[in-house]
Amino acid sequence: xxxxxxxxxxxxxxxxxxxxxxxxxxxxxxxxxxxxxxxxxxxxxxxxxxxxxxxxxxxxxxxxxxxxxxxxxxxxxxxxxxxxxxxxxxxxxxxxxxxxxxxxxxxxxxxxxx
Amino acid sequence: xxxxxxxxxxxxxxxxxxxxxxxxxxxxxxxxxxxxxxxxxxxxxxxxxxxxxxxxxxxxxxxxxxxxxxxxxxxxxxxxxxxxxxxxxxxxxxxxxxxxxxxxxxxxxxx
Numbered sequence: 126x127x128x129x130x131x132x133x134x135x136x137x138x139x140x141x142x143x144x145x146x147x148x149x150x151x152x153x154x155x156x157x158x159x160x161x162x163x164x165x166x167x168x169x170x171x172x173x174x175x176x177x178x179x180x181x182x183x184x185x186x187x188x189x190x191x192x193x194x195x196x197x198x199x200x201x202x203x204x205x206x207x208x209x210x211x212x213x214x215x216x217x218x219x220x221x222x223x224x225x226x227x228x229x230x231x232x233x234x235x236x237x238x239x
Numbered sequence: 240x241x242x243x244x245x246x247x248x249x250x251x252x253x254x255x256x257x258x259x260x261x262x263x264x265x266x267x268x269x270x271x272x273x274x275x276x277x278x279x280x281x282x283x284x285x286x287x288x289x290x291x292x293x294x295x296x297x298x299x300x301x302x303x304x305x306x307x308x309x310x311x312x313x314x315x316x317x318x319x320x321x322x323x324x325x326x327x328x329x330x331x332x333x334x335x336x337x338x339x340x341x342x343x344x345x346x347x348x349x350x
Binding site for chain 1: 243245269270279280281282283284287289297298329333334335336337338339340341342343344346
């Protein structure tokens with residue numbers, strides 16, 4: 126079993142829809158959670174960075190962490206065609222460089238059509 | 240990403256050949272990382288370095304080598320011992336408690 130599981134999709138939604146992306150994990154030591162967006166042939170770009178359980182909102186994006194269920198989510202409101210990309214969840218036992226290793230999900234391919 | 244330069248963008252390897260991928264940064268970050276990305280498998284850590292002249296193996300270090308002679312540079316060599324080198328290689332940098340930031344990658348293919 127992989128440490129982090131993410132539904133690879135692909136996920137296709139109409140413009141304006143609310144998108145929900147999810148990851149589950151098995152290692153209870155994970156404390157720091159990230160969402161990256163990756164456009165085709167580009168490197169991942171950090172979207173959200175959260176610590177422990179709770180919600181964090183940034184514009185149209187909301188990251189949610191439920192440590193008791195070992196489940197994290199990214200919600201995208203009013204989705205736009207420019208949101209079409211692969212979304213990667215990542216997690217770590219420590220902040221930043223203190224632990225070193227990020228563990229990634231497989232990535233979900235999202236397409237938002239006009 | 241601004242401040243992280245990976246080159247070349249595309250690279251081809253012949254059988255039995257070693258190739259070196261370049262990663263340079265001008266943000267004065269202490270930590271640098273190499274990941275490999277394959278379809279459907281997310282990113283996997285190859286090597287990382289938190290200070291000059293020191294580096295550690297990641298989850299899939301076999302068939303790869305690195306050096307960290309300068310703070311701004313962390314080249315990755317894919318040796319002939321790596322039997323399945325075709326992948327997208329990503330370099331990342333980190334500083335303190337901030338999350339890692341990535342370059343735009345090098346796509347390696349076999350001739």
